[in-house]
Amino acid sequence: MPDTGPLPSTDKPLSRLDDLALFGAPPLFGTPRHVNRPQAPERAVFDALMDDVWQRRWFTNDGPLVQELERRLSDWLDVPHAVLTCNATIALDLVMQGLGIEGEVLLPSYTFISTAHMLTLRGLTPVFCEVGPDMLLDPEDCAARITPRTGAVVATHVWGSPCDIDGLQALCDEAGIPLIFDAAHAFGGRYKEHRIGRFGAAEIFSLHATKAFHACEGGLVTTCDGDLAARLRLTRNFGFSGSDRVECAGINAKMSELHAAMGLCNLDVFEQTRAAARAIHAGYRDGLAGVAGITLKCPAPEEDNNHHYVVCEIDESALGLSRDALLSVLSAENVFARRYFFPGGHRSPPHLARTEASGLSLPRTDAFCGRVLLLPGGSAAQPDEVARICTLIRFAAAQAEAIRDRL
Ligand SMILES: Cc1ncc(COP(=O)(O)O)c(C=O)c1O
Numbered sequence: 001m002p003d004t005g006p007l008p009s010t011d012k013p014l015s016r017l018d019d020l021a022l023f024g025a026p027p028l029f030g031t032p033r034h035v036n037r038p039q040a041p042e043r044a045v046f047d048a049l050m051d052d053v054w055q056r057r058w059f060t061n062d063g064p065l066v067q068e069l070e071r072r073l074s075d076w077l078d079v080p081h082a083v084l085t086c087n088a089t090i091a092l093d094l095v096m097q098g099l100g101i102e103g104e105v106l107l108p109s110y111t112f113i114s115t116a117h118m119l120t121l122r123g124l125t126p127v128f129c130e131v132g133p134d135m136l137l138d139p140e141d142c143a144a145r146i147t148p149r150t151g152a153v154v155a156t157h158v159w160g161s162p163c164d165i166d167g168l169q170a171l172c173d174e175a176g177i178p179l180i181f182d183a184a185h186a187f188g189g190r191y192k193e194h195r196i197g198r199f200g201a202a203e204i205f206s207l208h209a210t211k212a213f214h215a216c217e218g219g220l221v222t223t224c225d226g227d228l229a230a231r232l233r234l235t236r237n238f239g240f241s242g243s244d245r246v247e248c249a250g251i252n253a254k255m256s257e258l259h260a261a262m263g264l265c266n267l268d269v270f271e272q273t274r275a276a277a278r279a280i281h282a283g284y285r286d287g288l289a290g291v292a293g294i295t296l297k298c299p300a301p302e303e304d305n306n307h308h309y310v311v312c313e314i315d316e317s318a319l320g321l322s323r324d325a326l327l328s329v330l331s332a333e334n335v336f337a338r339r340y341f342f343p344g345g346h347r348s349p350p351h352l353a354r355t356e357a358s359g360l361s362l363p364r365t366d367a368f369c370g371r372v373l374l375l376p377g378g379s380a381a382q383p384d385e386v387a388r389i390c391t392l393i394r395f396a397a398a399q400a401e402a403i404r405d406r407l
Pocket of ligand 1: 111185205208
């Protein structure tokens with residue numbers, strides 16, 4: 001996404017149905033408002049790191065910035081090993097290889113599709129499980145799907161909220177299988193007395209540009225298992241342990257110095273980023289208070305959530321508009337809200353074919369996929385745009401019946 005600088009907006013009245021862009025009026029915003037516009041650190045700080053990189057001509061292959069970022073992340077997350085990779089999807093592949101996982105892998109259907117795809121590409125069988133009312137993998141449903149073929153469980157801390165880690169660990173211990181966490185959303189979060197990052201056999205963070213803490217592109221595996229960390233360091237670099245010594249099959253999953261520099265800059269300002277995102281989230285909480293049919297997900301204080309995601313559940317009967325109708329109203333105004341994780345892993349090709357063949361039914365997942373809407377949030381959102389988006393939503397709610405009639 002190009003740096004658009006301060007985003008201009010068009011002010012317009014919202015008093016009649018014809019004021020909506022959906023019905024022909026100019027949009028509320030002159031440029032698109034996206035969910036999780038990337039955080040950008042001070043350019044001068046990044047440039048200073050780039051000067052050093054240019055001086056060294058050491059652009060990739062376990063460079064000093066990658067090593068520094070790994071050290072700092074391991075300290076910050078209070079976990080013995082932090083291994084950086086090119087992205088989280090490939091990191092999951094390395095972890096599966098590193099743990100020698102075979103057969104079936106249990107995962108929530110209500111998560112980003114990359115997990116199911118990666119497992120499939122590695123020759124594993126994703127087994128989709130149901131989530132609880134908190135949108136997180138339901139340990140009971142998971143337990144019911146464990147068989148002798150089950151090789152591992154991959155659970156996601158969706159929207160940065162921690163899973164029932166103790167419950168999932170207990171059932172994995174009983175089954176004798178590893179538990180891996182997809183912590184793509186959960187940087188900075190906490191479960192009981194520890195930061196997310198030291199649970200299960202490994203936790204995997206995405207450092208994609210749209211994440212709360214990012215390196216433009218990148219992945220991070222954190223683990224207390226030194227042997228696994230050593231294997232990941234081999235396999236992210238073609239299996240090389242020396243300049244011409246190959247230990248095992250590996251891939252190119254390295255992080256470059258440029259990406260590590262972005263990560264270092266963003267780590268320095270993470271608490272400011274989190275505070276800005278929390279203020280944006282609070283703006284939505286105030287702006288949407290009392291709108292019947294819209295429930296904003298508000299993380300519990302003890303989660304220490306990064307507040308990067310503004311997640312709403314739409315109750316069509318109470319709002320008078322379906323989630324998708326509201327999405328159309330917003331998109332026309334250049335507010336690019338998103339449905340997540342629509343339509344759910346078990347309903348997405350190529351996994352849909354197995355769902356249909358097996359008759360798999362995940363009603364709670366289907367319900368979330370049908371009613372969750374993400375609004376533009378995170379630290380790069382602006383308080384005044386939050387106020388305008390809330391005003392727009394309140395107007396749409398007040399005019400719900402008339403909008404429905406005209407759609
Ligand atoms: C929950 C979840 N898991 C995994 C990923 C994949 O991360 P990456 O893009 O770094 O491969 C994402 C990315 O958006 C995600 O949201």
